[in-house]
Amino acid sequence: MRDVIILGSGPAGLTAAVYAARANLKPLLISGPLPGGQLTTTTEVENFPGFSHGIMGPDLMAEMRKQAERFGTEFIEKRATKVDLSSSPFKLWLDEEMLECRSLIIATGATAKTLGLAREWDLMGFGLSTCATCDGAFFRDQEIVVIGGGDSAAEEAMFLTKFGKRVRLIHRRDKLRASKIMSDRVLAHPKVEMVWNSTIVELLGDRKSGITGAILENTQTNERSEIQCNAIFYAIGHTPNTELFKEYLPLDENGYIIPAANSSATKVPGVFACGDVQDHVFRQAITAAGSGCMAAIEAERWLAHHE
Numbered sequence: 001m002r003d004v005i006i007l008g009s010g011p012a013g014l015t016a017a018v019y020a021a022r023a024n025l026k027p028l029l030i031s032g033p034l035p036g037g038q039l040t041t042t043t044e045v046e047n048f049p050g051f052s053h054g055i056m057g058p059d060l061m062a063e064m065r066k067q068a069e070r071f072g073t074e075f076i077e078k079r080a081t082k083v084d085l086s087s088s089p090f091k092l093w094l095d096e097e098m099l100e101c102r103s104l105i106i107a108t109g110a111t112a113k114t115l116g117l118a119r120e121w122d123l124m125g126f127g128l129s130t131c132a133t134c135d136g137a138f139f140r141d142q143e144i145v146v147i148g149g150g151d152s153a154a155e156e157a158m159f160l161t162k163f164g165k166r167v168r169l170i171h172r173r174d175k176l177r178a179s180k181i182m183s184d185r186v187l188a189h190p191k192v193e194m195v196w197n198s199t200i201v202e203l204l205g206d207r208k209s210g211i212t213g214a215i216l217e218n219t220q221t222n223e224r225s226e227i228q229c230n231a232i233f234y235a236i237g238h239t240p241n242t243e244l245f246k247e248y249l250p251l252d253e254n255g256y257i258i259p260a261a262n263s264s265a266t267k268v269p270g271v272f273a274c275g276d277v278q279d280h281v282f283r284q285a286i287t288a289a290g291s292g293c294m295a296a297i298e299a300e301r302w303l304a305h306h307e
């Protein structure tokens, strides 16, 4: 029986682990399918405070893990396959193995949707990105492409106009899904050029030169053409990793966990959520880390109260 089990090993889960371990709760952290989380798929991180010269995403996560280990966090490099949150102690399974805990911190993150193109994962972090806030500044005065038509795409395109010479927003239909205010704003921006009824079918470039362009396909005529660019940002939505919890926790219409206001507490007492699994607004490493800290402190207080 554990006091605290943490699910997920991104900035939220590892920060929760540092705090829980320092509070002597001997947390067990289940790493999940992508140890280190989304930051392991990026290259340089320039906006995490404390690293004035930037740090590579995988190195940042390795440092966070070492910090959590230093205070006694135990790690299991597996993914949770089932949970039972119907009563305390909570149960979770790693395939056949069953674990029990008094409090659970869910930090399973969200997965950015991708187009599923060949070499996508090879080029991720080399001109291909799913986060404009993270990587936009690397493409000053360059040709930037954004894929998507929702609020994220509109917001990312607007943000990227600060850096790019031109931002081409490629959408598979002839009307944006984004809210009217965001659509009006992005359509009126002098640096944004719309490419309607189109999608990308091939990425051009390699790890050495980065993204150099893409092959576009018109979704109505199937006609193909080549465009040149230095960066491609996917903004076609995220999928929160909440499949395991949907039976027990209320989720919003996009599948995100809804914690209590100004808290990481979920509807199930003793179960806390932090990081991107409950945040579709900020999605930053630093906000995830902050919410991981909140979850660990709240779990500690909850355990003390229910001892």
Ligand code: NDP
Pocket: 113, 114, 115, 147, 148, 149, 150, 151, 152, 153, 155, 172, 173, 176, 177, 178, 199, 235, 236, 237, 238, 254, 280
């Ligand atoms: P959405 O699901 O709203 O939009 C995804 C967009 O990507 C759609 O335009 C969709 O096209 C397109 N798309 C999806 N799959 C593909 C594909 N395989 N190929 C090409 N295009 C594809 O996701 P968002 O992340 O934009 O928004 C999620 C939620 O978060 C929404 O509720 C949104 O309002 C909210 N949000 C709010 C913000 C704000 O208020 N500032 C900022 C960001 C998000 P199609 O339209 O054809 O389906």
